[in-house]
Amino acid sequence: MSFRDETEEGRNDLRRPFLHTGSWYRMGSRQSSMLESSQVIRDSSISVLACVLIVALGPIQFGFTCGYSSPTQAAITKDLGLTVSEYSVFGSLSNVGAMVGAIASGQIAEYIGRKGSLMIAAIPNIIGWLSISFAKDTSFLYMGRLLEGFGVGIISYTVPVYIAEIAPQNMRGALGSVNQLSVTIGIMLAYLLGLFVPWRILAVLGVLPCTLLIPGLFFIPESPRWLAKMGLTDDFETSLQVLRGFDTDITVEVNEIKRSVASSSKRSAIRFVDLKRRRYYFPLMVGIGLLVLQQLGGINGVLFYSSTIFESAGVTSSNAATFGVGAVQVVATAVATWLVDKSGRRLLLMISSIGMTISLVIVAVAFYLKEFVSPDSNMYNILSMVSVVGVVAMVIACSLGMGPIPWLIMSEILPVNIKGLAGSIATLANWFVSWLVTMTANMLLAWSSGGTFTLYALVCGFTVVFVSLWVPETKGKTLEEIQALFR
Numbered sequence: 451m452s453f454r455d456e457t458e459e460g461r462n463d464l465r466r467p468f469l470h471t472g473s474w475y476r477m478g479s480r481q482s483s484m485l486e487s488s489q490v491i492r493d494s495s496i497s498v499l500a501c502v503l504i505v506a507l508g509p510i511q512f513g514f515t516c517g518y519s520s521p522t523q524a525a526i527t528k529d530l531g532l533t534v535s536e537y538s539v540f541g542s543l544s545n546v547g548a549m550v551g552a553i554a555s556g557q558i559a560e561y562i563g564r565k566g567s568l569m570i571a572a573i574p575n576i577i578g579w580l581s582i583s584f585a586k587d588t589s590f591l592y593m594g595r596l597l598e599g600f601g602v603g604i605i606s607y608t609v610p611v612y613i614a615e616i617a618p619q620n621m622r623g624a625l626g627s628v629n630q631l632s633v634t635i636g637i638m639l640a641y642l643l644g645l646f647v648p649w650r651i652l653a654v655l656g657v658l659p660c661t662l663l664i665p666g667l668f669f670i671p672e673s674p675r676w677l678a679k680m681g682l683t684d685d686f687e688t689s690l691q692v693l694r695g696f697d698t699d700i701t702v703e704v705n706e707i708k709r710s711v712a713s714s715s716k717r718s719a720i721r722f723v724d725l726k727r728r729r730y731y732f733p734l735m736v737g738i739g740l741l742v743l744q745q746l747g748g749i750n751g752v753l754f755y756s757s758t759i760f761e762s763a764g765v766t767s768s769n770a771a772t773f774g775v776g777a778v779q780v781v782a783t784a785v786a787t788w789l790v791d792k793s794g795r796r797l798l799l800m801i802s803s804i805g806m807t808i809s810l811v812i813v814a815v816a817f818y819l820k821e822f823v824s825p826d827s828n829m830y831n832i833l834s835m836v837s838v839v840g841v842v843a844m845v846i847a848c849s850l851g852m853g854p855i856p857w858l859i860m861s862e863i864l865p866v867n868i869k870g871l872a873g874s875i876a877t878l879a880n881w882f883v884s885w886l887v888t889m890t891a892n893m894l895l896a897w898s899s900g901g902t903f904t905l906y907a908l909v910c911g912f913t914v915v916f917v918s919l920w921v922p923e924t925k926g927k928t929l930e931e932i933q934a935l936f937r
Contacts (some may be wrong), residue, residue, distance in 0.1 A: 467551035498693050502613055502625050504666035506632040508568055508605040511575055511659040513636020515544055517776065520651060521644025529649070530587065540591055544599035545885035551603020552881050554876055556874030558604060562671045564612040567604055575601035583653035594653075601660070606857075607877040611869070614861035615673040616693050619928045623790035626861060630854030631783045638776035645769060675929070678711045679866065703928075710866060710930040729936040733863040734872055736921055740799075740856035741880035743913045747806055748906030749848050750884055751891035752813075752841055760838060775845055783851030783892045794925040795855050796917060802851025803913040806844055810907035813840035817900035852913070856880075862924045862932055 519541040551571070574597040581594030604850045614816040617625040636659070643652055643905050671693060677686035686707070690700050753775065760771040772790040790798060816836040823830045864872045924932050 486623040501670040507659040507663040509632035510636040512602045513633040517637035517640030522649040525649045543595040547596040547599020548603035548881045552877035555604040555607035556870035567608045571601040575660045579656040583650045610857045610861040615675040626858035627787035627854040635781040641773040652899045682889035706930045737860040738876045744856045745883040746909045772798035781844045784849045798851040799917045805847030807910040809844035814900045814903035
């Protein structure tokens with residue numbers, strides 16, 4: 451073999467996925483000498499649903515990280531002697547880590563594949579949880595929280611993109627919504643387990659999702675669209691065949707993906723001036739806009755304040771009430787998962803935004819009126835209950851659309867040749883605004899509770915306009931057909 455051949459072979463190796471799928475499932479494409487083995491594998495081929503359920507362990511980890519700080523605050527501050535401000539730093543560090551992870555997420559997923567990216571995200575998550583469980587002071591506590599956040603930042607981009615790229619067009623909405631459903635399940639589990647186990651044991655339990663995710667990644671195929679983009683044609687067709695079933699004719703889908711990749715390869719070098727073209731700026735505006743508006747609507751601020759609202763309404767166990775809110779989120783998100791491929795993305799976003807606006811207006815009015823009512827009066831108690839109803843209604847409305855669908859649409863509409871960079875920017879924007887809302891919620895609520903919920907209501911009102919004017923319907927379209935909408 452000549453030096454030139456060795457060099458060329460080395461270059462081809464660099465284009466291989468970081469986490470290559472095991473060769474066992476490729477047997478189905480071999481010749482008749484393997485016919486009997488092929489038949490066994492054909493009968494037990496991996497379904498898209500199984501792949502989604504495995505990668506859904508990532509968002510469950512995401513939700514568990516978000517929910518962990520709520521039921522553990524009293525115990526951690528007591529055991530480690532933390533001040534309120536020190537614990538606030540601990541809670542916010544996951545957002546800081548997630549912003550760093552978000553910056554890297556797109557490029558990592560582009561260079562080493564979606565599965566390799568999830569593997570890289572899982573490792574710091576495991577180390578982070580172990581660091582928290584053995585923490586004796588703030589140094590290990592803070593380091594663990596940062597590592598968790600970094601992993602979650604990568605997961606929050608990679609999982610919705612992977613699901614969108616493997617799902618058939620008629621199931622992509624429901625399967626894509628599994629991402630947010632898994633996040634809410636993770637939050638609910640953290641709330642529930644936090645009622646019964648000590649904070650160190652809860653941290654150890656936080657290791658489980660990613661510990662199960664790592665071996666699971668070896669049993670699912672890489673994204674066929676990423677393989678096609680990297681020029682790995684054989685792997686791409688095999689991966690797609692596994693996802694669709696060995697008896698399914700994938701010729702049409704293969705040709706669509708090849709055409710899309712060939713078209714995007716001609717424009718692989720994107721200059722800043724190119725972003726002025728509608729095919730790039732419009733999906734960027736929609737993707738980033740939805741993810742920013744999702745957070746500016748104040749869902750994190752409302753959830754953060756929910757325990758205080760419950761206390762003011764006379765609820766004796768705020769932790770149990772918080773778990774109740776988590777359970778409501780799961781149920782409402784499950785309903786959205788069932789509806790999204792039937793009713794479409796736009797309709798659910800509109801209903802969700804309108805519902806959030808009305809709910810927040812109700813909460814704001816209740817707080818304004820409470821300023822003019824005696825705390826000992828029946829009217830004060832009624833207004834407190836109205837506040838609780840408004841908060842729960844807001845959580846339900848958000849879970850029906852603005853919770854799951856912005857991540858789904860982001861994964862669907864970003865152009866293939868800028869998806870890594872654009873996805874990183876969109877995910878970073880979401881985490882930064884989430885951190886901003888969480889950090890400012892206390893100050894705003896101290897200024898005026900009614901005013902705070904009024905501001906959130908105005909943002910949700912603008913979201914209704916944004917969705918009606920600019921968000922396209924992607925239901926029932928292939929990713930390649932969605933890209934054609936912007937040309």
